[in-house]
Amino acid sequence: xxxxxxxxxxxxxxxxxxxxxxTFRTIYAAITALVICFVVxxxxxxxxxxxxxxxxIREDGPDSHLAKxxxxxxxxxxxxxxxxxxxxxxxxxxxxxxxxxxxVTVGFGLIGFLDDxxxxxxxxxxxxxxxxxxxxxxxxxxxxxxxxxxxPGFNAQVTIPFFKTALPNLGWGYVLLxxxxxxxxxxxxxxxxxxxxxxxxxxxxxxxxxxxFAYFAGNIKIAAYLQIPYVAGTGELAIFCGAIVGAGIGxxxxxxxxxxxxxxxxxxxxxxxxxxALAILTKQEILLAIVxxxxxxxxxxxxxxxxxxxxxxxxxxxxxxxxxxxxELKGWAEPKVIVRFWIISILLALVAxxxxxxx
Numbered sequence: 519x520x521x522x523x524x525x526x527x528x529x530x531x532x533x534x535x536x537x538x539x540x541t542f543r544t545i546y547a548a549i550t551a552l553v554i555c556f557v558v559x560x561x562x563x564x565x566x567x568x569x570x571x572x573x574x575i576r577e578d579g580p581d582s583h584l585a586k587x588x589x590x591x592x593x594x595x596x597x598x599x600x601x602x603x604x605x606x607x608x609x610x611x612x613x614x615x616x617x618x619x620x621x622v623t624v625g626f627g628l629i630g631f632l633d634d635x636x637x638x639x640x641x642x643x644x645x646x647x648x649x650x651x652x653x654x655x656x657x658x659x660x661x662x663x664x665x666x667x668x669x670p671g672f673n674a675q676v677t678i679p680f681f682k683t684a685l686p687n688l689g690w691g692y693v694l695l696x697x698x699x700x701x702x703x704x705x706x707x708x709x710x711x712x713x714x715x716x717x718x719x720x721x722x723x724x725x726x727x728x729x730x731f732a733y734f735a736g737n738i739k740i741a742a743y744l745q746i747p748y749v750a751g752t753g754e755l756a757i758f759c760g761a762i763v764g765a766g767i768g769x770x771x772x773x774x775x776x777x778x779x780x781x782x783x784x785x786x787x788x789x790x791x792x793x794x795a796l797a798i799l800t801k802q803e804i805l806l807a808i809v810x811x812x813x814x815x816x817x818x819x820x821x822x823x824x825x826x827x828x829x830x831x832x833x834x835x836x837x838x839x840x841x842x843x844x845x846e847l848k849g850w851a852e853p854k855v856i857v858r859f860w861i862i863s864i865l866l867a868l869v870a871x872x873x874x875x876x877x
Contacts, residue, residue, distance in 0.1 A: 520607050540733060540753050543608040547757045548764030551604040555768020559596055563772060563779050566590035571638055589777060592634050593769060594785015598627045600765035605758050613754040614669075618662060619795050620758075625658045626704050626791030630783035645783065655701045655787075662795060663696030671750060677801045679808070679873045682745045699803055700794035706813035707790030709820055709840050714777035715770055716842060716856050720812045720863035721789050722766040727809050727867045728793070729759035731800040734874070744874050747801040755799060762792065775853050805873065811866040812859055816840040 521537050528535040536542050571592055602620060609616045633645035645651070666672050667690065674692035678684040688695060711717035734740045736753025769785075772778045781789075790813070797806035807814055823839035836844040845855045 521610050540756050544756045544760035547604045547608040548760040551600040551761045551764030552768045554600040555765055559772050562596050563590055591780040591782040592784050593779035594781040597765045597769050597785050598788055601761045604761035609757045610754050613751045615751050615799050616754055622795040623788045623792045627784050627788035629654050630787035633783040659697040659700035663693035667693050679805050680876055696798045700791055703794030704787045704790035706817040708786040710813050710816045711786040713842055713852055713856050714775040715773050718766050718770050719860040722763055723863045723867045724793055724810050725759045725762045728796045729756045731802045732756045735800045752800055805870050808866055808870040812863045
C-alpha cells in the first residue's frame with residue numbers, strides 16, 4: 519500500500535525513489551511487524567487470559583509440562599496479524615504471488631484456529647479429527663498447486679540441489695508435489711511446536727533463508743549468476759519473508775522460556791504452510807528438506823516411533839516422540855533442548871545457502 523501511495527511521488531521528490539528497492543521495503547516490513555507485535559502482544563495476552571484460552575497438555579507428555587497448563591495459547595493470531603498488515607503496507611500488491619502466500623498463511627491459520635478452538639471447548643489435546651483437518655489442508659494446498667500450474671510463466675520443473683542441469687518437468691505431478699510439500703511443512707512445524715520458543719526459532723531461520731532465495735530468484739542477473747531458476751515477481755516475496763522474520767522475533771519476545779503465550783496450531787500451521795508455499799514459489803522445493811531439517815527430524819521421529827511401535831509389539835526407538843521430548847526425558851533442561859535445536863537449524867540453513875554455489 520505504501521509502495522503504491524508513495525513511490526509515484528519519486529517524480530516530484532527523489533527521496534521516494536527508495537521505495538522501489540526491495541531491500542529497503544523488506545527491512546521496514548520486518549521492523550513494522552516487530553513493532554506491531556510489541557504494541558499488540560501485551561493486549562492480546564491479557565485478552566487470552568480474560569477469555570481463559572489456556573493450553574491443554576497431552577496426558578502422556580513429560581511431567582514437567584504440567585506447569586504449562588493454562589498458559590494462553592492461539593498466540594499465532596498475533597503473527598498472522600502482524601505479517602498480513604506489514605506485507606500489505608510494504609509489498610507491491612500487483613504481484614500475484616503476494617496474495618497467494620497471504621492466502622496460504624491465513625487459510626492454514628484458520629484451520630489451526632478451528633483445531634485450537636475445538637481443543638479448548640472440549641478440554642483435551644485432540645482437536646479437529648485428523649482426517650477432516652488433513653482434507654482441508656490438502657484442498658487448500660492443491661488449489662495453490664493448480665493455480666501455479668496454470669499460471670503463465672510458472673513452470674512445473676523441479677530444482678534438484680547440487681545439479682544445475684537436472685530440472686525434471688513433472689507436468690500435473692507438480693500439483694501433487696506442491697500439495698505434499700505445503701501440507702508436509704505445515705504439519706512438520708506443528709509437530710515441532712512443543713517447547714517454549716522451539717518452533718519459532720527455526721522458523722525465523724528458515725524464513726531468513728527463503729528471504730534470500732526469493733530475492734535471488736526474482737533478480738534475473740543474480741539468478742543467472744547462481745544458475746538457479748528465475749521466477750519473475752518472486753523478489754517481492756522477500757518482503758513477506760521479512761515480515762514473518764520481524765513478527766517471529768516479536769512473538770519470541772513473549773514465547774521464550776518460560777513462555778507467556780503459545781502460538782497454538784493457528785500459528786504453527788500457518789507458518790509451516792507459508793514456508794512450504796515459499797519453497798514452491800522460489801523453485802527451491804527439495805532444498806526445504808535441508809533448510810527445515812529440524813522440522814524434518816521431528817516429523818520422522820514420530821513416523822519411526824509409531825511404525826516401530828506397531829511392528830515390534832510395543833517397543834520404542836525414542837523415549838518419547840517428537841524428538842525434543844526424547845531429550846527432555848534424557849535429562850536435558852528445556853532451554854538446552856531449545857537452544858541446541860536453534861543452533862542446528864542455523865547450521866542447516868548455512869549448508870542450504872552454500873548449495874547455491876555447489877552446482
